Amino acid sequence: MTTVVRDSGDRKRTQEWLASFNECLLTFGPDPRSNISSLTAFCGDLLVASSAFYVHFGEQKETWGRWNPPENWDPGELSEGQLLYESAHRGMLEPAVIRDLSRSEFAHTDPSVLRHN
Numbered sequence: 001m002t003t004v005v006r007d008s009g010d011r012k013r014t015q016e017w018l019a020s021f022n023e024c025l026l027t028f029g030p031d032p033r034s035n036i037s038s039l040t041a042f043c044g045d046l047l048v049a050s051s052a053f054y055v056h057f058g059e060q061k062e063t064w065g066r067w068n069p070p071e072n073w074d075p076g077e078l079s080e081g082q083l084l085y086e087s088a089h090r091g092m093l094e095p096a097v098i099r100d101l102s103r104s105e106f107a108h109t110d111p112s113v114l115r116h117n
Helices: 008-026 032-046 083-089 111-116
Strands: 052-057 061-067
Touching: 008 032, 032 052, 032 061
Parallel strands: none
Antiparallel strands: 052 061
């Protein structure tokens, strides 16, 4: 990873980011789901997201990590039209970052998005 530091403010933010990432890694234990939840929370915070999720690509596509899910969020089965299902089904290898969920295709198809606006 290459990081370009432009000024002392950038340097301080980079040092804070590295310290936070190091702290996240130091919490790792033998439980992969717990480790993934820690990474999911770190990424959600880093991206200044309102929520963050990690979908596992096992026999069943299921949410292993979630950070700050919407109130009353139902992690039940992922189904067609839902953001997490579609992201997993498309086989995305890169994180999906949606800046304005209300303007995405999921604003009309995902029951969780509809319920939580």
